[in-house]
Amino acid sequence: MKSRSPLVNRIAIVVCAVVLTSIVSMATTLAVSKSIEGNATAINMAGALRMGAFQLLAHAASPGNNHTGEDNIRGLAAKYESSLTNSAITRTIPDTADHPLAKQYRAIKANWEQTLRPGLESHPQGAPISAGMLAATETYVDSVNQLVSMLERRTEARIGLLHLIQIISLAFSILIIVALFVDLRNRVLKPLRKLVNIAGAVGEQDFSQKANLKGSDELAQLGSAFDQMSSELALTYYELEERARSKTEELETSHAALQLLHTASRSLFANHDLCSGAVPMLRELEQLLGIGPIRLYLHDKQLADPVQVVTTASVERPFYCRDHHCNACLVTPELYDELPIEDEDGRRLLLPIRTPGKLLGTLEVWYPADKGLSDTARRLLETLSDQLATAIFLEQQITEEQQLTLAEERTVIARELHDSLAQSLSYLKMQVARMRRLNIEGDKKNAHNAILDELSTGLNSAYRQLRELLATFRLKLDTPDLTTALSKTTEEFSERLGKPIQLTYNLPPQALSPNEEIHTLQIVREALANAVKHADATEISVDVVFESPQVHAKIRDNGKGLPNGGQPVNHYGLIIMHDRARTLGGQVVVQDRDEGGVEVVLTFVPKSRHLIPADAANT
Template identity: 30%
Template sequence: MFVKRSVTSSMAKALVGILILSVLSTGLALTTLVDSLRDAEAVNIAGSLRMQSYRLAYKLTNGSNQLDGLLVQYQHSLLAPALLKLDRFYVPKDVREKYLTLRQSWHALETEIRAGHPESYQANVASYVDQIDHFVLALQRYSEQKLSIVATVSVVGYIAIIALVLFCIRFMRRQVVTPLKRLVDASLRMQQRDFNHPPLDVSLPNELGVLSQTFTAMSGDLAKLYKSLEHKVREKTERLQQANRTLEVLYSCSQALNAGQLDQRAFEKVLHIVRLSEQLQCIRLNVEDNVNQWQIGNGEPLAEQEWHALAIMQDNKPLGSLSWQQQQQPPHPHLMQSVANMLSRSVYFYRAQKQHMQFLLMEERATIARELHDSLAQALTFLRIQLTLLKRTLANSSPAAHEIIDDFDQALSDAYRQLRELLATFRLSIQDADLNAALKQVLEPLKLLTSARIQLHCRLASQALNAQQQVHALQIVREAVLNAIKHADAQEIVIRCELSPEGNNQITICDDGSGIDSLDEPEGHYGLTIMNERAVRLGGTLHIGRGKTGGTEVCLTFPP
């Protein structure tokens, strides 16, 4: 940026112009006045020529002997310095011509006087004096003209000076004062963080124009920088607020998952917290088991709305997905990813917790089995040994005694058989928290006892049963399958685990055997009774009857 016309140089030029005008007008006036100092003398001398002309005419008439002296005096007056300066170039031509004519006419008259012809002088003196009158009038007008010139030059000089001063004032107001006011106003607005100040005049060719350009560019840069800083501060604030909200949501979810035992209600509470926080239409947790999946949701889904999903992983293995439908704005991705990670660990802990509970139950039942084996089983064994010895001792006794001994032997055998079944029941081992896998573990040893084909169709999710429910359900399935193997002579046994139309858990065991005749158990058998007690503990019902195509159907229904 270059300065085309500096304010200093412009003001200097204006001041120099004022000074020049002042000097010119004053100098011209002074010069004219100086030149006019001898105008009065010239007028007086020219006026005295009239008197001297008449005096010569009078002396010629009287014959005076002073004629030579008068002629010399007249010549001296006619050639006086005040009149000789009239021959200069700046003197008006009319004055110079009249003065020259006057000198020529006097030369002719002087010649006539010296030639002794006074009558010729007297005849022409009147016209000569008339020439003098015209010459004096010309001198007077010339003097007045010089005074008019002085006045005109003075007035024109003053007018020019005043005009130049007004121009300087106007120039200062337009080129200096107004731009400075705008700069001051813009600087005050910028001090108040208002960058939308009125536009500055950047077209000025002086320093203030350059300053306005620089100030405008600086103001624009500061406005951009300030907006950028405001945007960054706003972004940081939003990030901090989002991080704070994310931490609050994660804390609430953590509290929900850490409140006692993990169950379906804990997962539903977490989904409810996330849905309200992120204003989601619907959110679902889908967990995949070995053969099926279980789903927990919160909110009402819309059929026409798009689903978004995040995979739930644990040790790089998929556990399921977290899916949702958003209303307007999408949820924060970091929050949803953190919730997905938290749910993946919770699902893993849920399975581990369920498996741990089952291990505790199995350990407790195994302890009871060991206690039964070490106490009751040994007592029954001792009684059988004693009964055998008694038979040998009373080999020749009466038939009535042998009948009593045989009944006692039969009762002891039934008690021993029931004890073995009870020990087998208590020693049931489940190594997996997954219902489908646990059923397979229960059915594996049973398949070795029969040639019948045993089919398993499990559509119940693992979370549908807790550890105690799962143990009771497995025992009922085991007892029903054992009954089908031992008493029905079945060739095909089908186990189905699914949800009933009412939403309850339903386990059905069907076989194609001979079918059950009565629900009344023989004396010393308690399998059906125990199955009914387990169903009551599950809060459900157990229905045993003939199947639609024959055989026996055992249907266990209990709430989730």
């Protein structure tokens, strides 16, 4: 069975003390009152014994019949003795033999039995009272007075004892009550007041107050529980407050990021340059979410590895950069070394850039491993990848539509040329053939033949140029870049040459507009046609490379070189090549190589050439 707690024990002890005090007080009061019970009767009867003794003496001295007087004295004496030995008196006499009251009562009884009674019984009726008899009676009465006095003192002492017991009980009860109040004040009221104050402070979100109650009673245990509860509530409140603050900051960050994504989405769709449209937005997103660097890779079915087209942090200018005044992605080596990349305990998140049924690229996001990436940040990055996918897909669609439109226009032009100019040239060739059949004699024959030869040469050259132009106009690009078209072109001229033509290509995806791709391809085809037909070359190479911000297309052969070391006059193919280069904002240089052969070099700045100063474009 579980024992009672200290507070209950103290209250039980106090109650027991009060009850015990009351019981003791009542018991002693009852015992004292019992001990003095009948004392008043005994005192009265003892006092009557004094008067009775003198009455007996007076009766003995009065005259009367002897026999009657004798019988009267004896009867009165017996009656007096019965009063002396009455239980009302003997009950007040202690049983202890050496008690003063017992001694005094025995002395009175002995004096009565031995002196006074025999003297009264032997005294003649009516005879005067002798002095001895009177003295004996007075001695007896003095003894009775002493007994009465002793009874009175004893009764008064018992009453005084009763008063003393009552006073002691009252004082003890008061002390117990005072001690109880003090104990209650120190151990109950004050702790309860502290606990109430703590409860009020907790209600006002003040967890600093502590009870600090000592002891092992219920209130001390309750105070310890309150202190522990207050500490736990404080910790919980601070944790909840911190979580609320963190969630608020996260929501604010998310809201700011959503606003940034909303603003950036318009920039992505309005700006046809992915780098300049995405990098500022990605940098702001990195600062908001505490992540970075972020890199964007595009996939190309013609290439084995993805091609990086956007980065937010780079020590050197990326090779695909077109704007040499833009430093958005350039950082110092010290800052780059502090970024959470693979060597700096960073973690990488790869998000696909996809549309339904097509993977366009990959978004690579680096973030600190110790902080991790929140679900909100992950969802925002997924939203960003969807926006990038839409922007890239639309850009590719626009590019393909431009290519298709341009191809359709060129097909229409080619058809018109074939139906008009090609037929006219064929008709002129037939007329020249008819004129050759005419028999012209005399001095005019040589001049006539010379003119016909010139006409035939010009018509053949024009017809050949027209066929090349028609072949070029009918050429279609099946991909957003030049890779496939250049591969097919080199394969076509490799068959004409009888040997493979080496192709080197490293342009970034979407580096050129559809118009720039068509013009570049036509210049390469014209240069290859010249090398195959006129140079008597055995080796030909084509290099189309991107050296930011310029595109270089180089066609080299090991043929016989240019006639007389210079460019042929009135060569329609070269004239068209120069016109196309000027359309691209660049130039074509045709020159002999030191090791033999001819080198055709096309140089131009694609798309954003207006952002590059002229001196930078020519470097």
